[in-house]
Amino acid sequence: MIKVALFEDNKYLRNGLFQLIDGTSGFSCVGAFSNCDKLVEKLNQSNPHVVLMDIEMPGLNGIEGVALIKEYFPSVKVLMDTIFDDEDKIFNAICAGADGYILKNTSPAGILEAIREIYEGGSAMTPSVANKVLKILKDKESRKVPTNFDLTLREKEILTCLVEGLSYKMTADTCAVSIDTVNAHVKNIYKKLQVHSKSEAVAKAIKNNLI
C-alpha cells in the first residue's frame, strides 16, 4: 500500500486527486492539504511514502516545500505537479530534490503510474518535461563533442584496455594476442590519434568518448 499525501490549493483538483488515489487499490491518500503551513507537522502525522506537490501555491510554494521535505524526511519521495513546463521551475524543483515532475494534464492512470514509479525508486516525468530536462542538461554542458578517429574495432578494444590501466602484457593477455600485436595496434592508434604516449592516448580517449 503506497501512502500518498497531497498538497494542492485548488479545492476541486484536491478532492479529485484524493478520490483517484484513495479509490485505487494499492494506494491510500493519508492527507490532502491546501498549503505548506506546518509542513513538518503534517508529514509527521500523515507519514506518507510519496508527496504529490503542486508547484504553485499561496504561502510557502512547492519548491520551498520540496526542499523542506527533503531536509526533514529525505526518504519521502516528492512528485511535483504543475500546469507550467517552465525550464526554471523544473530546474529549481530538481535542485530542491524533487523525484518527479508531471503536468496537470496527465491522465489519471499516468498520475498513478508516476507515483508508483517514484515509490519504487525511479523518477517520473512527462515527455515535455523530460524534454526540458535534457535541454537544461545539454545547455549546461557544451563540451565533449565526440570526434570520430576511425579506429578499428580491434584498436578500440586495445585502447579500452589502456584506459583501464592495463600494461601491454596484460592487454595482450586480455585480448588473447601477442605483445607484439598490441605494440603494432598501439602504433596505429597513436598515428590516428596523433599522440606519442599512452597517457596522451588515454586522455584523448576519455575526453572524446572514444571507447
Next chain:
Amino acid sequence: MIKVALFEDNKYLRNGLFQLIDGTSGFSCVGAFSNCDKLVEKLNQSNPHVVLMDIEMPGLNGIEGVALIKEYFPSVKVLMDTIFDDEDKIFNAICAGADGYILKNTSPAGILEAIREIYEGGSAMTPSVANKVLKILKDKESRKVPTNFDLTLREKEILTCLVEGLSYKMTADTCAVSIDTVNAHVKNIYKKLQVHSKSEAVAKAIKNNLI
C-alpha cells in the same frame, strides 16, 4: 504513420523489434540494421522519423551514431536503448543529442509509447534512467568533487603536466625542477591516488576533475 529505423546488433532482438514496430498500426519499420556503417546512406534510403539505436554496437557505437545522425539529420529523433543505466553513457548520449533513453527490459507497449512520445516532440526515458538524469543534473549543479585525494599544490601542478601528455623531462623543465624531483612527486601522487602508472593517474585525474 511513424517511420522507425532500427540499429541493433543482436539478430533476435532486431527481428523482435522489427515485428513489434511493423506489426503495430500507426508504426512502420523502414529499416533494421546491425551496425552504423554507412549510417548516412542508410538514413537517406530509409528516411525514418525516429531511430531506435542500441548503444552497445561493434564499430561505430550508438553514441557516435546519434552524434552523426544529429549532424546530418537534425530533425530525426533518436531513442537510445541499452541494457545498462550507466551514468556516463546516459550523459554522453544526451550530450550527443539523444531524445530518449530506455532500458532493454522496457515492455513492448512502453517501447512504442516512447517512440510515439519522442515523435511528438517530447522526450522519453524509463524511470531508472530519469533518476540518473536528475542525479547528473543535481551533481553538476553542486559542482561537487566526490573524492578528495589531498594532493598538494605542487603535486597537482605535476599531475596537470602529465595529463597534458608531457614526459617527466618536459614536466621538470616546465616546473623548473630536476627530473628526480618530478620522479619523487609522481611517487607520492601514485600513492595518494592508489595507482601504478602514468596513464592510470591521468585517467583518474580527468574522471575526478582533479586538476
Next chain:
DNA sequence: TGTGTTATCACATAAATATGTGATTAAGGT
C-alpha cells in the same frame, strides 16, 4: 624542542614503452 609535511635533489635498476623495419594471412572492394 621535537615531529610531521612539503619540496627538493641524487643514484640505481628492472620493467615498460615508443618506434622502426619487415612479413603473413584474410577479407573486401574495383
Next chain:
DNA sequence: ACCTTAATCACATATTTATGTGATAACACA
C-alpha cells in the same frame, strides 16, 4: 586479378617510467 586494409606476429633498441633507498632544507604546530 589486383589493391587496400585489418589483424597478426617477430626482432631490435633507445627512451621513459616505476620504484627503491637515501638526503637536505623550510615550515608548521604542539
